[in-house]
Amino acid sequence: MASSASSHGSINAADHSPPPPPTASAPVQAVENNLLTPVALSSVSLHGAKNTRRSLLDHVFKPLVRESASADTTFGDVLARLSIANQKLARYDIFKEDSIRVFISEALEQPQPGLHLDCTNLDVSISVKEKSRLVLSAGTDFGNAEGSAYTNAVIRNILGGAETLSVNASTGTRTRSAYNAVFSTPVNGNPDLRLGLEGLRSSTQKPWASHEEQLTGGNLRLAYLADNGDSHALAYSGVWRQLTNLAATSSPTVRADAGDSLKSSIAHTFTRDRRDRAGNPMLSQNGWLLRTVSELAGWGPLRGDVAFCKSEVEVSGAVPVLNSIRGGLPSGISVGGGLRMGVLYPLPTGYSLTGPAQPSRINDRFQLGGPTDVRGFKQCGLGPHDGTDAVGGDVYAAGSVNMLLPLPRAGPESPLRIQLFTNGGRLVALKNKGKAGEGGPTAALDSRAVVNGISSAVCELADGLPSLAAGVGLVYAHPVARFELNFSLPLVQRRGEEARKGLQVGVGINFL
Template identity: 70%
Template sequence: MLDEHRLTPASISKLEVHGAPNTRRALLDHVLKPLVDDSAAPGTTLGQVLDRIGEATRKLSRFDIFKEEGFNVFLSEAPRPEGAPADRTDLEVAINVKEKSRLVFTAGTDFGNAEGSAYTNAVARNIFGGAETLSINASTGTRTRSAYNATFSTPINGNPDLRLSVEALRSATQKPWASHEERLTGGNLRLAWLTENRDTHILSYSSVWRQLTGLSTTASPTVRADAGDSLKSALTHTFVRDRRDNPMLPQRGYLFRAVSELAGWGPLQGDVSFTKAELEAQGNLPLPLNGASLGAGFRFGLLYPLPTGYSLTGTAQPSRINDRFQLGGPTDVRGFKLGGLGPHDGADSVGGDVFAAGSISALLPLPRTGPESPLRLQFFANAGRLVALSTKTKSKSKGKEGKEGREGLAMDSATVFKSVKSAVGELGNGLPSLAAGVGLVYAHPAARFELNFSLPLVLRRGEEGRKGLQLIPSYHSVSGISSSQHGP
């Protein structure tokens, strides 16, 4: 009977939205006017109208200015005008919504990932009535000494799946694994969109002034050679396809992520020039035991130095420590210190230009908790290898002389290609660094927490493992205050 009613011809004669006093009508029209117009087409059925109303409300929810539990849709049959077809139902539609608080302030402390920090965050929603958002963040901690950023974001042409954002940032971060502090000042212009099959694309331009300063007395020659200022101007594209059933505790599905970056080449200018790519793939399968799953992941990254300007055959400078990959740590390759894998100069982890890392893990429900519990027992093993490009000579100079030493390391295009090819081949030379362990995983709605005991099994010369407990991450306390001009 229900299927028969869904096949009844129908149209929408009137549509109203209630509970959105701070939202511009133009924004609502972008979503709802096509719904009314499409229903007037001959052959439109009641089932199609209902499906389109559901799709429109879901689209409204993606603006993130309405409460999810606040959506209510009421349908009633409109008075039939004279001469209207007797077999066609004209509907009056009323959509009730509840706007989220326009101003939200949060403050709290974080502990985890070898760092403690305090933060404040202020978010202003729907500033001009078009689902615009202004977010201002400030934090200070044991490793990130200070970080400030402000981001303004707005949908384009009333489309919640197409957003443009502008960000200004400034930060100072201590990097004890490489005996220095890095200060960043700059901005980003970002365009993000979702495709029809829910893939995410992000295209961004960034310009950042970077200062490598605060060197310790034991800083290595490699770190000293890269000390000072640099300007990075880069285009970056990020693609994400996430088909996991639960990002926190995936039982099945896969994730694919690709990041491509072009810095300094052509019109981008700046004083560092390279192309950089990073790939990540993850898959999950359920095990016969209810609530248990098996997951595996693989990551690969490559940095390719380029000449400045528009030439592809000129000389290129070696990568800087600011741009090279770092590998190791509780949120990266468990069982190793932060930056513990890859090339070292003395006690400093100086990063690499090519890396590969993989992991496998099994998640099992704890006894008496059941498959619906957010708590799991985890067994894991992970491995990684990080390699730097070889150069003909090494700089032995310091300070300003170190910069001159970098000029002496310039490579022609043939040398760069051979060095990259050699570094990729080196990934398979011998066993990678390997660690295994066991731990507890708790999937909170806001974050995933892990407490693991890790044991390094294979450690290459110069690398640093970490045997024992690692916490990833733990949020100690959070407080929030919200206000709105029009109620809760």
């Protein structure tokens, strides 16, 4: 297929024919000497995109042709714009990145009407290879505090517009079964703006609270990656939740929240990641991260039978040390730290801000403690407990400081590190919350009780020392997950919390 992109040039997409033989490559010095030479694009041809729609490619190459129609366009301008166009092609994730080849030659045909006659007219030919449209995979995956085995099928470029359909089934150490299907597509041909639709069903055991949670629902998600690397994600989620399979010893708090609930919410996630992770994505030793998550459920038109506003913020960073001792070379020693905070504010359903609000459910409250956040405590061992059940809290703060040291003889390039750490946190429940009877509902709260309760909970975070632990361990930063084997010693433990003295194994992708 071939057609003109504008009156000042053309874009040709040829599916099967090989690119024309390129002229001999000019030496680098010759290219540099001609960066300021006035040029105009006569044509742009793409070869190898046999399953890709022309309309998608127009979003990449029409701006290139249009911007190159200016009389003051130079060869350097064209090279810079071609680089941007090729980066866009790569971000569609339907072409092999190492297959993209660009050939530039002087136009062989007579210039089209509208091109400048006092400049050099160029033909650009781009060769690509598409990735396999169907990919089947199986293996193991690691998330925070859980490992799983999965099978996955991915179909790329379904309709020729860089659409993707991913179907996944998994079972894990906590998640008994999980199934989800996600369809995503670029919006208006922009690889950095994608719209996704997901359906899911899962069943997860939560032994720290003597129950199992089953989820059935879906979400609609719009994700955007800015030019400076910041990412935004806006999502609507509707989920039917079942809290079931209660243990015989489950507490009254868990029994009160058992049964069905429907959550309808919108959420926004912002991430600014300035960590240097070029060597190993799981071993950042320089830079910082800022992430915020905000969720609004059940209020206004969202409906559902739970209503709240929930916000979290995470800040972390690391700096290398002792580089100068080795003549400025990396020593492999770094000092890092992190801080996380969150608050859950109950709201009345409907459009009122002053009506009665139900206290938060165990499904929605924060949990804290374990080998991937506050080490030295059992999984969800911090915060309020009812008997042996960790029932979560509405306000929390947690922080850590650590030092990573390379192993003797391993060197700074090794993914192995010795870790020295101290961490701590507080998880507090909303004050003035109505008490639950045996299997009965909790009492509703008026707006003043909610404000006073949240204020008291926030003040309690600074009341006395937080739960603290320190330790030493071994870190292995695999490119897909981080493994930690730590010996932890709890230093401060509050009444009712569950500490973990001794060895503790952590596997995950996001550690405090």
